[in-house]
Amino acid sequence: MFGKPRKSAVLTAAAIALASAATLSAASAPAWAQDVLRIGAPLALTGGLADEGKKQESVWQLWLDKINAAGGIKVGGKTMKVEIIKYDYQTDGKRAGQLAEKLITDDKVDVLMAPFGSGHTKIIAAVTERYQVPLLACVASSESVYDQSFKYLFGTLAPNSGMTDAMAALYKQKLPTLKKIAIYGRDDVFPKSMATSMATSAKAAGIEVAYNELYAVGTMDHSAAISAIKAAGADWIYMTGYTQDLILGRKQLNDLGVKAPIITMVTGPAYKEFTDGLGDLADGVTSSTWWHHATAYTGAAGVWPSTEAFYKDFTTAFKSDPDYVHASCAAAADVLVNAVQKAGSTDKAKVRDALEATDMLTFYGPIKFGPNHMNLGRDMPIIQVQGKDIKVLYPASIANAEMKLIK
Amino acid sequence: MDILQILVNGLVLGALYACIAVGFSLVWGVLNIINMLHGSFIILGGYLTFFAWFYLGLNPILALPVVALVLYALGYVLQYIFINKVVTSPVLTTLTLTFGLDMILYNLMTVYFTATPRRVTMDMGSADILGVIMPMDRVMGMALAFLLTGLLYVVMRASTIGRAIVAVRMDRQAAALMGIRVNRIYAITFGIGALMAGAAGAVFAIVFPVTTNLTGVFLGKAFVICVIGGLGSVPGALVGGLALGIIESFAGFVLGPQHAMTLGFVLMLVLLVVRPTGLIGVKGYE
Numbered sequence: 077m078f079g080k081p082r083k084s085a086v087l088t089a090a091a092i093a094l095a096s097a098a099t100l101s102a103a104s105a106p107a108w109a110q111d112v113l114r115i116g117a118p119l120a121l122t123g124g125l126a127d128e129g130k131k132q133e134s135v136w137q138l139w140l141d142k143i144n145a146a147g148g149i150k151v152g153g154k155t156m157k158v159e160i161i162k163y164d165y166q167t168d169g170k171r172a173g174q175l176a177e178k179l180i181t182d183d184k185v186d187v188l189m190a191p192f193g194s195g196h197t198k199i200i201a202a203v204t205e206r207y208q209v210p211l212l213a214c215v216a217s218s219e220s221v222y223d224q225s226f227k228y229l230f231g232t233l234a235p236n237s238g239m240t241d242a243m244a245a246l247y248k249q250k251l252p253t254l255k256k257i258a259i260y261g262r263d264d265v266f267p268k269s270m271a272t273s274m275a276t277s278a279k280a281a282g283i284e285v286a287y288n289e290l291y292a293v294g295t296m297d298h299s300a301a302i303s304a305i306k307a308a309g310a311d312w313i314y315m316t317g318y319t320q321d322l323i324l325g326r327k328q329l330n331d332l333g334v335k336a337p338i339i340t341m342v343t344g345p346a347y348k349e350f351t352d353g354l355g356d357l358a359d360g361v362t363s364s365t366w367w368h369h370a371t372a373y374t375g376a377a378g379v380w381p382s383t384e385a386f387y388k389d390f391t392t393a394f395k396s397d398p399d400y401v402h403a404s405c406a407a408a409a410d411v412l413v414n415a416v417q418k419a420g421s422t423d424k425a426k427v428r429d430a431l432e433a434t435d436m437l438t439f440y441g442p443i444k445f446g447p448n449h450m451n452l453g454r455d456m457p458i459i460q461v462q463g464k465d466i467k468v469l470y471p472a473s474i475a476n477a478e479m480k481l482i483k
Numbered sequence: 484m485d486i487l488q489i490l491v492n493g494l495v496l497g498a499l500y501a502c503i504a505v506g507f508s509l510v511w512g513v514l515n516i517i518n519m520l521h522g523s524f525i526i527l528g529g530y531l532t533f534f535a536w537f538y539l540g541l542n543p544i545l546a547l548p549v550v551a552l553v554l555y556a557l558g559y560v561l562q563y564i565f566i567n568k569v570v571t572s573p574v575l576t577t578l579t580l581t582f583g584l585d586m587i588l589y590n591l592m593t594v595y596f597t598a599t600p601r602r603v604t605m606d607m608g609s610a611d612i613l614g615v616i617m618p619m620d621r622v623m624g625m626a627l628a629f630l631l632t633g634l635l636y637v638v639m640r641a642s643t644i645g646r647a648i649v650a651v652r653m654d655r656q657a658a659a660l661m662g663i664r665v666n667r668i669y670a671i672t673f674g675i676g677a678l679m680a681g682a683a684g685a686v687f688a689i690v691f692p693v694t695t696n697l698t699g700v701f702l703g704k705a706f707v708i709c710v711i712g713g714l715g716s717v718p719g720a721l722v723g724g725l726a727l728g729i730i731e732s733f734a735g736f737v738l739g740p741q742h743a744m745t746l747g748f749v750l751m752l753v754l755l756v757v758r759p760t761g762l763i764g765v766k767g768y769e
Contacts, residue, residue, distance in 0.1 A: 122590050124696040126598045263741055291740035294700045296691065299492035300735025300743060303485065320600040320692040327602075331609050331618035353692055355604035 116185030123167025128192035152420035194218035214408035239364035240277035258287035258310035267316035337481040360482035367400040378410030407440035497728020498625035504708035506679030522702035528684020529693035547685040558677025600692035713764015
């Protein structure tokens with residue numbers, strides 16, 4: 077069994093060499109010039125989260141092109157170019173951590189941007205904290221990521237609890253007979269946190285939690301849970317998960333004849349693929365989201381002076397509507413530049429302090445970090461699929477439709 | 484009523500599970516290859532069906548035979564060119580090779596099709612029989628699962644190719660001496676495994692969202708089903724699939740959906756200890 081050790085050793089060495097070469101060539105070569113702000117970004121460009129990773133990549137490219145077309149950014153009296161160095165971590169959490177370390181030690185980046193999701197952000201935050209490098213997380217909203225007293229981690233999404241309180245209050249107002257909610261969440265960082273948060277918010281709003289269960293990652297069938305939800309007789313079904321779970325869940329609710337006047341699927345309707353995958357069944361489904369392009373902020377600092385300007389640039393470039401991932405990530409890049417400008421250099425400790433003191437309005441909304449470094453809560457939109465459109469139900473300042481109950 | 488509904492849910496799900504596992508079981512049983520590509524084959528079948536429906540308006544049932552044949556050709560070529568080179572090596576070698584091929588196929592699909600979940604949105608409604616609700620698309624999936632596994636069973640028992648496959652499994656050398664072209668039989672077997680995966684993918688495109696995120700889930704299910712049902716026989720996959728479907732359905736209702744999958748794995752572990760051949764597997768295939 078130990079035959080031909082040399083051949084195997086040579087083959088192994090060759091494989092390692094090839095793999096390293098592939099990794100190196102995948103990254104754009106870093107510029108070592110003095111006046112460049114280097115931003116590191118480990119992204120999930122292949123694997124399960126590839127769609128989300130590509131959203132981040134594309135919006136940052138749009139942002140970067142605008143910045144560099146304007147000649148760069150003014151920092152402490154000189155002009156700096158901005159460069160984003162990215163690696164594909166293939167939706168593998170362990171690899172994300174390794175690449176974050178490589179970006180810091182090999183590529184000498186000044187700051188890092190976190191990838192999609194609370195789980196992977198948490199892994200990278202542990203690395204950046206060790207090396208004391210500022211990390212901006214634009215798609216991590218679970219408080220469990222931020223409650224570790226990390227000094228260098230900042231997030232542009234607001235805490236989940238803000239979303240569930242407002243939703244419970246709104247639905248109670250729109251459907252005064254609302255008595256029972258069934259909560260069914262995916263056992264994963266963000267979806268679980270939303271489900272837990274909703275159970276608390278519903279109880280506080282005087283709604284009985286008639287069913288409250290989690291389903292395992294990789295669940296391919298929800299019929300058992302849906303049969304139990306049917307028996308519970310809830311008039312509000314609240315399901316959390318990723319798009320494929322929610323499509324399957326909504327379809328099985330229909331297949332098994334479960335009806336409720338309110339069906340919420342977090343954050344299904346925020347994604348076009350949810351409505352595409354469900355067709356008519358998506359009609360009436362509600363969700364919370366952190367941002368919607370119907371919001372209208374003007375006089376913003378950063379690359380885009382208003383939500384409208386961002387929307388226009390984005391739709392011109394990509395021929396589709398931006399969602400909260402695009403908006404939050406582009407705004408995070410603005411926040412980062414703002415902090416470097418305030419700090420007057422790329423010194424990591426100074427940038428961190430400037431980030432902590434951030435209080436600015438971006439096209440995405442106001443950004444001010446709370447004690448745990450998450451963006452402070454504001455009125456986050458509640459949206460509903462109505463026909464082929466996504467309508468905003470809340471807050472009143474940007475609402476463009478009345479809530480419809482599912483018949 | 485509840486118990487009957489849960490039983491029906493489990494049976495329908497179980498038939499779909501059987502559909503996943505039958506091709507995987509055949510390849511594992513006959514070629515002694517743990518085919519890591521199986522989950523990606525199913526998803527590829529799902530994508531092809533979706534595209535045929537979306538761009539050409541082709542009904543998934545009509546697309547099924549075409550998709551299955553495309554997958555057969557792909558499986559045949561992959562086995563003939565790559566896997567046959569190492570087919571007699573220890574199982575870890577073939578596993579690593581199919582794992583590598585799977586990484587390529589999986590990432591090609593993610594790059595070109597994206598991981599966005601897609602579904603054939605032709606809702607067929609549900610039938611209500613004595614208060615038990617049966618979604619028609621799943622019932623149709625179940626019928627197709629029985630039909631396909633039945634067809635494979637007949638092919639394996641009654642056709643020359645089927646007997647040649649069994650002969651090669653029993654004794655490679657003796658089969659070669661009898662004039663069977665072993666490498667060709669290997670390629671055909673792998674092709675049939677891929678064909679069954681493609682057919683399963685076509686059925687699934689109606690029932691589940693198609694996304695590359697699910698390849699690992701399908702592969703994991705196939706693995707559990709084969710261990711529960713037993714390798715080396717078509718009915719083994721059917722029994723394993725049905726058993727897993729019913730167990731998950733009852734566990735989901737009684738213990739909560741969080742523990743439904745755990746119970747399937749617990750059963751697999753117990754069977755590995757007390758009955759390695761699985762429920763109805765053939766001795767010598769474990």
